[in-house]
Amino acid sequence: MKFTHFDEKGRARMVxxxxxxxTERIAITEGIVKMKPETLKMILNKEIAKGDVFQVARLAGIMAAKMTPHLIPLCHPLPITSVEIDFEADEEKSQVKIKTTVKTTAQTGVEMEAMVATSLAALTIYDMCKAVDKEMEIDEIKLIYKAGGKSGEFKRT
Known part of the structure; x- marks a missing residue:
């Protein structure tokens, strides 16, 4: 097997x-933050002492997408053209779904940027709410769609 991030001498290298x-590239990722029902109510009512949880988490995710090549070894710096992060509260399951869409026009994809953005948005929700709910769980961070480039389109089923 030939590894793409190592040369013939076994040294790390950027592809x-x-x-x-x-080509135009797009990646969409999702993640879940599970919490106590009271915590979700506080978030939705903007009663968390640190402020508007979704707005701060959105900003953290956007900033994280832009910082991806500084966090993931050998990840190419890309001219990101768009980062959108949405939150969907599910009161029945007492959780928040984070959906991130990242776009670029480049020679490589933005899957890692979207994954990092979703992860940091989830961690920010945890950080902002940990004073009232230390049992929160971050779960199911995954790629749900990508398009562009040689490998084409991927849709999670």
């Missing part, structure tokens, strides 16, 4: 994307 076509 050379010079010959790859510049």
């Amino acid at each position: 050379d994307v010079t010959g790859k076509a510049v």
Whole structure:
């Protein structure tokens, strides 16, 4: 097996994307933050002492997407053209679903940027609410869609 991030001598290397076509790329990821019902109510009523949880988590996620090449070794810096982060509260399950969409026009995809954004948005929710609910769980962070590039389209079923 030939590894793409190591040369023939076993040294780490960044993959050379010079010959790859510049195409529009999109990645959509999701994650879940599970919590106590009272915590979710406090978030929705904007009663968390640290402020508007969703707005701060959105900003953290956007910033994280832009910082991905500083966090993931050998990840290419990309000209991100759009980051959208949405939150869907499910009071019946007492959880928040985070959905992140990242776009670029480049030679490589933005899956990692979307995953990092979703992860940091989830961690920010935890950080902002941990004073009232230390039992929160971050779960199910996954790629649900990607398009662009040689490998084409992926849709999670």
